[in-house]
Amino acid sequence: MGSKRAPFIVIEGLDRSGKTTQTALLQGRLEREGIPNKLLKFPDRTTTIGQMIDSYLKSASELDDHVIHLLFSANRWELASTIEKLLAEGVTVIADRYAFSGIAFSASKVESSASDPGTTIPKLPFEWCRAPDIGLPAPDEVLFLDIAPEQARLRGGYGEERYEKEEMQARVRQVFQHLGEETSSEKPQSERLAPGTKWTVIDAGKERDAVAENMWASVQSLVRGGLTQPVWK
Ligand code: TMP
Numbered sequence: 001m002g003s004k005r006a007p008f009i010v011i012e013g014l015d016r017s018g019k020t021t022q023t024a025l026l027q028g029r030l031e032r033e034g035i036p037n038k039l040l041k042f043p044d045r046t047t048t049i050g051q052m053i054d055s056y057l058k059s060a061s062e063l064d065d066h067v068i069h070l071l072f073s074a075n076r077w078e079l080a081s082t083i084e085k086l087l088a089e090g091v092t093v094i095a096d097r098y099a100f101s102g103i104a105f106s107a108s109k110v111e112s113s114a115s116d117p118g119t120t121i122p123k124l125p126f127e128w129c130r131a132p133d134i135g136l137p138a139p140d141e142v143l144f145l146d147i148a149p150e151q152a153r154l155r156g157g158y159g160e161e162r163y164e165k166e167e168m169q170a171r172v173r174q175v176f177q178h179l180g181e182e183t184s185s186e187k188p189q190s191e192r193l194a195p196g197t198k199w200t201v202i203d204a205g206k207e208r209d210a211v212a213e214n215m216w217a218s219v220q221s222l223v224r225g226g227l228t229q230p231v232w233k
Pocket residue numbers: 015042043057072073097098099101102103105106161163164
């Protein structure tokens with residue numbers, strides 16, 4: 001690849017959006033194309049921090065909302081240098097969730113307002129949620145698998161984990177949409193949340209193979225061509 005590096009691609013989406021299936025299909029496509037690649041999954045439940053996250057998600061333990069947010073971020077920092085090394089070696093990195101999930105889920109936690117108990121307010125401010133991930137290697141492209149929470153629920157229902165509830169997923173979708181706008185290439189680069197990241201919305205309500213084709217169409221020139229600019233931070 002000469003002085004080029006490989007791209008970093010992140011797949012984001014609501015629970016039951018088909019994200020894990022589609023990530024595996026994308027990896028299969030890279031394999032068939034002969035493109036060296038590595039699939040990462042966040043949270044990475046195999047590390048010591050990851051095991052604490054796993055226990056929290058399964059409601060086997062309770063943690064302060066700030067603490068779990070910082071653990072999710074620390075779980076990404078554990079792999080930050082590995083990601084940079086792989087990209088420099090020409091290995092395309094695909095991540096099933098990343099910092100955007102970190103912000104979207106934590107910023108969607110709400111509590112009743114003390115002054116007006118009928119309304120809810122965020123438990124954690126948006127800027128606070130964003131801060132711990134600043135400086136991580138930023139993806140070159142985010143594929144956001146978009147699906148209406150009602151449609152996601154019909155796909156066999158949500159599982160047992162903590163955030164798999166329709167009201168929570170609806171708020172998460174709104175924060176993801178906000179993150180997409182903040183990352184949009186229509187904004188001047190200096191005002192974007194992630195200046196080098198391309199945010200692509202993929203309609204995840206479509207049939208499986210159509211979704212896979214749309215994802216491939218979006219990333220193929222990036223993964224075939226590589227990049228000369230350093231990894232965005
Ligand atoms: P998973 O189902 O993709 O393994 O993700 C586990 C849950 O953790 C999912 O509901 C999204 C949530 N999550 C966060 O709250 N913060 C994060 O930083 C990440 C990566 C996931």
